Amino acid sequence: MDIKPDIPTELVRQRIERLQKVMQSESMDAFILTQNIDIYYFSGSMQNGFLFIPCIGEATFYVRRSIQRAKLETPVQVAELGAFRQFGQTLRTDYPSLGREGAKLRIAADLDVLPAQIYLKLSELLSSARLCELVDGSAHIRKLRMIKAAWEIGRIESAARVVAEALEESLNELKEGISELAWMARVEYELRVRGHIGMMRLRGYNQEITTGMVISGAAAAVPTYFDGPAGGLGLGAASPQSVSRSTIHRDVPILIDIGCCIDGYVIDQTRTAVIGELPEALMRAYEVSESIIVAAESQMIPGAICTKIYEDALQQCAAAQLSDHFMGYGADQAKFLGHGIGLEIDEWPVLAKGFNMPLEEGMVIAVEPKFTFPGQGVVGIENSYLITEHGARALTFTKTGLIVLP
């Protein structure tokens, strides 16, 4: 089988060590990773099973399927998971120091994504094997994953290059009268042939995205469940966001918020296009979105506080008398300016109220100021940035600016 390790062995080792340090400082005895993305991050493999990492000592990837493939993908030791009901006993046998009589242990897991049904079974198995109860360790995973290694930045840049090429290739077919769906299909074809895996992974429950959204005119301003600044008419109540069969017209904004996932890593970017010209109020709002992203870009240095950057953007909106239109309209406004990206599209940090953490080198953030005008459409821009010691470095390749088509 032509299967090779993907993540460098040294990086897998470093990540496990970092998690072990967190466990030691948080008095956790072990971590069980259950979600495919978390397992991949800490092992290099996405096979089906549980990745067990003790606070000290060697990790084991307990695999249900495919063991053969997991062994070729990960430097971590692989064991057969076997019957799930025996898993507590298996851990006691393989990690005897965890089973000390009388000691109450804390084992963490990624409870933000693990379904309750499996959580309850796992809790029972661990407690009946006198191990412990499971605690929620998901915030620690999300914090570790915020800081990207150079190898990860390379992958995000590959994705950024693919999305820029796909947009470039498709723009000549963006014409009056084409449907949002038909043009999106074209963009997606260009993304896919370049290696887009077919989806952009999201951590949030019930959130779905495949390649973003292309929405035009009034349809773009229709609100939806998705926790983002734009909605879209969508393809019916069973897919109530993004593209619809609406036709793209002249002189209305076309929001092109697209991304892709290359070798596991996502990129997210938005450009606003128009066939003809934008109405004056929307043109003005578009310009404010550019001012906001420029201001954010200069603020995003190590040590800057996430919530402060968001609040400054709110102030700029207020000064421009656009507060009601920022990131959605009225009751349907999203309450953020930007979000981390990496293996998932909704990573940390978030430039939002309450996110009081400082920026650090290695974070990657998609900043997306947008303005919604009910009945008219959505305008805005989005670039993804790497935080470096010198400040924000744009990872987005597509040229900034309104795309004006004849």
Place this chain on the structure above:
Amino acid sequence: MDIKPDIPTELVRQRIERLQKVMQSESMDAFILTQNIDIYYFSGSMQNGFLFIPCIGEATFYVRRSIQRAKLETPVQVAELGAFRQFGQTLRTDYPSLGREGAKLRIAADLDVLPAQIYLKLSELLSSARLCELVDGSAHIRKLRMIKAAWEIGRIESAARVVAEALEESLNELKEGISELAWMARVEYELRVRGHIGMMRLRGYNQEITTGMVISGAAAAVPTYFDGPAGGLGLGAASPQSVSRSTIHRDVPILIDIGCCIDGYVIDQTRTAVIGELPEALMRAYEVSESIIVAAESQMIPGAICTKIYEDALQQCAAAQLSDHFMGYGADQAKFLGHGIGLEIDEWPVLAKGFNMPLEEGMVIAVEPKFTFPGQGVVGIENSYLITEHGARALTFTKTGLIVLP
């Protein structure tokens, strides 16, 4: 906003009534639906929130976002969710008969998909409002959803028509030397322009599928985590299944296991193609797969037991001395012959060991006998069937038979 109700009001009413009957017979006092698909099924809307259905009386869809859109999509009454920490109190106020002093209540939820973190918060809110603890009601949901209404069959047929057209349109580009990825991109384009929503939803944790898999020769036989009969080299360890950049050659099987999601409903079908001719052993195995599907087709009448149909297929494999190759190879064999489809691709019933339930009218099942030959590839066939009073009716439009290309 051009938003109209999608699911007929009468159907929404019937579904809620059926769930209420289940609750009454299972001594459950209420149900909280949390997953987007479950909420859509019982309300007609997929907005973000919780759908509360008491065992007697009127349901309420508590919506976080977009309330405005939810009201246009569902006949169920809509209320603002408000602060989540108040949700227990809200239910006590809105459903006072649920809060009787001293009465221990059982509220069910879809715990097979609800993340543990939300489950734990919800449990706490309900118990602190003296409501109850949450119990797992997911099996009941899955059982109700097994039986499709005529309206649903229409949607599945629409999806079946789209996949047949997309395959037909793309076959002339299936040539020696094209990569699996490039041809899949072509198929996906044809699916998308016809309204495929961009993903095929799965209920299983960590399972992912966008449009199925196109895998050829030895790459098809590479095992993976996915709980299906074929694997695929994939696009790296971060997408370890389905298409790869491998080139399609002459005289090897090309497994075309594709589907799509139209207006919420999925279809699943497989054809085997070859440019030139199949090696003799694989040709023979392909013929056995056709015999198995024909046998299953005649057995699938109301009252037939799922596990029996699977066991009969195993016997046919044994008689053909193909047991080791059936549905994967060796340790990586999948243990089923077919699966329910509907809003999700992994619905019930499953034609598998331990599934002792009888078939009923209205079930829709994808039957997919396949044979894996390491180093050579995978062959097989898959059709989707509706169980009617007269037996199985194929919903798949694509003609049966090996696709032989020059």
